[in-house]
Each structure stands twice: as C-alpha cells, then as structure tokens.
Amino acid sequence: MKIACALTAAAVVLTAIVLGHAPALGAGDASHGEELYQGCQDCHSLDTNDIGPKHRGVFGRKAGSVPDYSYSPAVKNSGITWTDDTLDRWLTDPQKFLPGSRMFYHLDSAKDRADVIEYLKQRAK
Numbered sequence: 846m847k848i849a850c851a852l853t854a855a856a857v858v859l860t861a862i863v864l865g866h867a868p869a870l871g872a873g874d875a876s877h878g879e880e881l882y883q884g885c886q887d888c889h890s891l892d893t894n895d896i897g898p899k900h901r902g903v904f905g906r907k908a909g910s911v912p913d914y915s916y917s918p919a920v921k922n923s924g925i926t927w928t929d930d931t932l933d934r935w936l937t938d939p940q941k942f943l944p945g946s947r948m949f950y951h952l953d954s955a956k957d958r959a960d961v962i963e964y965l966k967q968r969a970k
C-alpha cells in the first residue's frame with residue numbers, strides 16, 4: 846500500500862515536470878523559424894516590400910492588405926486572413942491554395958512551416 850502511494854506520488858511529480866517543460870501543443874520553434882526565414886528573404890523582408898510584400902504583422906492580417914504592394918488578384922481577392930491554418934496551407938503549396946498566386950516557394954516539412962509561422966507570429970510589431 847505504502848509503495849503504491851509512493852509510486853503514485855512519484856508519477857504525479859514526474860507528470861508535472863514533463864508538462865511544465867513541454868512547449869504548448871502545436872507551437873513552433875521561432876528561432877529555427879528565423880533560420881528558415883532566410884530562405885524567404887530572397888523575396889521578402891519584415892519591413893520593406895521586395896519581390897514579395899513586407900511581412901511585419903502579417904499574422905492575423907487580411908491577405909493582400911499591404912497598401913503599397915501590388916498583389917495578384919488571387920491573393921488580393923482571396924478574402925482570407927493569415928492564421929496558423931491558412932499560412933500552413935499557403936506555405937505547403939501556394940498555387941494549390943490560391944490558384945493564380947505569384948509565390949513560387951514552399952516548405953515540405955510541417956514542422957518547418959510551424960516554426961516559420963511562429964517566427965512571423967512573434968514579429969507583429
């Protein structure tokens with residue numbers, strides 16, 4: 846009986862330790878995202894329009910809404926907002942998600958996509 850109690854207590858403590866240190870479910874790794882973002886910088890930066898629109902604050906923003914960037918109608922008229930879900934689909938295959946769009950780049954790994962999205966999320970201001 847005593848042993849069972851001790852084991853239960855140990856299990857509770859262990860669970861608390863594991864949960865306490867686990868990152869929030871689904872959250873990406875922003876510092877790895879920053880490394881991956883170097884691949885985006887052929888066309889994007891946070892604060893200047895380039896081949897692609899500037900990215901600061903893109904998370905939670907309406908697609909195609911940087912005022913001084915000339916988007917394809919596909920993005921401009923998509924009516925979507927950039928969230929975890931829409932960014933993940935966009936970065937998986939932009940042409941499939943918004944046919945006629947003009948971004949020719951994608952990330953194969955779901956983990957990489959989550960990490961880049963986390964990086965963008967943290968570059969809100």
Ligand code: HEC
Pocket residue numbers: 881882884885886887888889896897898903907908909910911915916917919920921927935936945946947948949950952961
């Ligand atoms: C080869 C150039 C290129 C690369 C590399 C690239 N993009 Fe793009 N991106 C574009 C272009 C061009 C657009 C505008 C698309 C349109 O208007 O159809 C765009 C649009 C976007 C948008 C929509 C922004 C808005 O204001 O609605 C997001 C988000 C985005 N890119 C994220 C990324 C991320 C993240 C990466 C790196 C993983 C990346 N892009 C890499 C060219 C690129």
